[in-house]
Amino acid sequence: MRDPEWYDLFHRRGTRRDFLRVGGAAAGLLALASVPGCRADARLRAIGSYPFKLGVASGDPEPELVVLWTRLDPEALETVGAHENPVTIDYELARDHNFKEIVRTGSAIASPEFGHSISAEVGGLDPGHEYFYRMIVGGEVSPVGRTKTVPAPENTPDRIRFAFASCQDYEDGYFTALQHLAQEDLDFIIHLGDYIYEYAEHDRDTVRHHTGPEIQTLQEYRNRYIQYRSDPDLQAAHAAASWIVTMDDHEVDNNWADGSPEDDQSPEQFLLRRTAAFQAYFEFMPLRQASMPSGPNIQLYRRIRFGNLMEISILDTRQYRSNQPCLGGISPSCPTHISPDQSILGRSQREWLFEGLTRSEARWNALAQQVMVARIRGIDAEGQETWSMDKWDGYPLERSAMINRMADAETLNPVVLTGDIHSNWVTDLKRDFDDPSSETVATEFVCTSLSSDGDGQDMTAGGERLLRRNSHLKFYNGQRGYVTANVTPDLWTSEFKVVPVVTEAGGSLETRATFVIEDGHPGAEEA
Ligand SMILES: [Fe+2]
CATH class of the missing domain: 2.60.40.380 (Purple acid phosphatase-like, N-terminal)
Structure with a gap:
């Protein structure tokens, strides 16, 4: 403490x-x-x-x-x-x-x-x-x-301890998880996006209320950040450690992709909105000058190295992605879905990432990014396979290319850190998700939301069903919280910390599960 x-x-x-x-x-x-x-x-x-x-x-x-x-x-x-x-x-x-x-x-x-x-x-x-x-x-x-500051490049620190978190809808709950996060002993905190939500005040019963309509202009985005940043728990978490941030969709518009909004807006209107959203994001985040936006563009993918122990590649899977295929949502496959032109990274970021995965000599190689990488096979009412097109499941060929690159380049200990879906998961990233006996190349830890979706519950019928249908999924939990990572040369330890109640102030913190990865053995095991 x-x-x-x-x-x-x-x-x-x-x-x-x-x-x-x-x-x-x-x-x-x-x-x-x-x-x-x-x-x-x-x-x-x-x-x-x-x-x-x-x-x-x-x-x-x-x-x-x-x-x-x-x-x-x-x-x-x-x-x-x-x-x-x-x-x-x-x-x-x-x-x-x-x-x-x-x-x-x-x-x-x-x-x-x-x-x-x-x-x-x-x-x-x-x-x-x-x-x-x-x-x-x-x-x-x-x-x-x-x-x-981070360790010198030539040093191998004994350990690094950090936390990662995402998704803090102000309306859905108090930032109690951030209050607990502020009291952890951490080297830094990663925020994986959905720092704000763009929505107007919801008419459902929520614990707090957004001010104003769905945000579109610079002043509206600024006002939304001011509302969130006025929260004392969020302020305390920022003051407690340095933050490494990247954005997901709600910093601009739900499920946006490159130049495509969710809302009924022309491309020109949306680029103006994106310009306003990026400027407000830059104004409120502790970012380097290299991330200062230029019109509707912002440089967020970047790399931070922690001596020889760990390298983190921070990704931007929104700004350069092809539009979600097959009309988005959770849908059966369609020809666009398996087109080699579909990309969630965009060409430049993909080359930068793949080059980094090949070149890195760090013991642990983390990707801090937004949406779930592991394949999640669903079945709809007609018995057809379905995929969540907003996640890497919408971009399966690029996912295979990334996992194959990690395997072929023998990237040391790849670990993917993910947010977005308001639930905790541990997954094995397989060379071939259709073959449970195929090589596990990397491990994915998905952190739940800090407040989005309210209190939640430990297990849901949907969670049980997905665990049953997808043998590379090892853990699910649907409560609020964050994940801490303790990284040493030999062992990565992730603790899933949950706050069962966020719709009332003062919720307590519990460690729901602990998973470890041993150096050289991809795939986490429950400790
Ligand atoms: Fe979210």
Whole structure:
């Protein structure tokens, strides 16, 4: 569990006195002249109300660099007439949570074009080290965040411990799972998408309510992120560790694919919507500048290496995919389904991924991605085989190509981390899913939702049926929660942590199941 002293610091907002206490050492280093492009009039001497209502975050760590994020409250800026101006945010990084040993200070400009958010890349740090950070504007001090750089490329750390999670529909439940996640001792957190949901307020009975109609414009996407990010549990989880994020569909529109929306929109209308959605995503996520969107395009696939122990390829299976075949949904196969032109990755990402799977020398090779890779065979009322066309089941030839590449290139210990379907799964990824005796090439862990679909239940009739029909499926659970991964050179341990109740505040945390993979033996076993 987390050091309670530090955790308290996050929950207590900063004060002017905190800043003055460290001001002696920091003030000199914060000289404007040392900040390229920083205008003297961009630093506020005072501000009328607290500007850090959305908290702080960090992300995309490297051996010597982390990204620090915050976004200033527009009403606070308005109190001093600065809401249309660039504003300088000062930041401090320290080795300790009391900021006695400050190691880096600097500034970033929050511009109105990006809604006064910053994602500052702070370099010159030591590999594999824990840091604490905070921001300062107009004498107000933000909550304290904790972050960590990754190990140096040539090092093999003894262990890495992280968590992965997805799907946080604000209406369906409280973010109790995030409250528990914030108290785990983690090197980082991966969010696999559905960070927001685009829907208007539902007319069913929900515990909380979206504000406004289905979101389409930049301001509407921004307002939705503000609503989610105002949640104290989500803020605490961001402050507790750095996040590595990728998006799924609901950050834009349910089940969108490349230029195709779910809704009745022209391609031009949808690209404008995508542009707005990507800009808002970038504004609210702790992403590198390399992920800054350019119109309707955003670079999200990327790779993060943790010394020689692990490499994570973060994928984007929405932006470049062919449209879901056979009219989407859960459908019988059709000619498009098995066309070699169907791709969920798109050509460039596929080449990048396959090259990485071939070249990597890391002991564990994880893919952090959105939709289920394992084949799930369903049977409809007429007795026909059906496939969920929004998942890799809609793109079976590319799935085979990926699994074959892992096998042929002898990629060490491939592990796929998946979100999207609001249920926990463990699967064997087979060379030939039709032949249960064929080689297991990789392991897939699917994490459930944090809140989407409400409380859920341990087992469902559908879950039982799918486990029975698909022998490469090893585990199912339909409750809310997240998965932790403890990775050492010899063993990968995934713990499925569930919160049985999210429709009432204060749900407790349980470890529902633990699965391990031994080095060199793909396929997880229950511990
Ligand atoms: Fe979802």
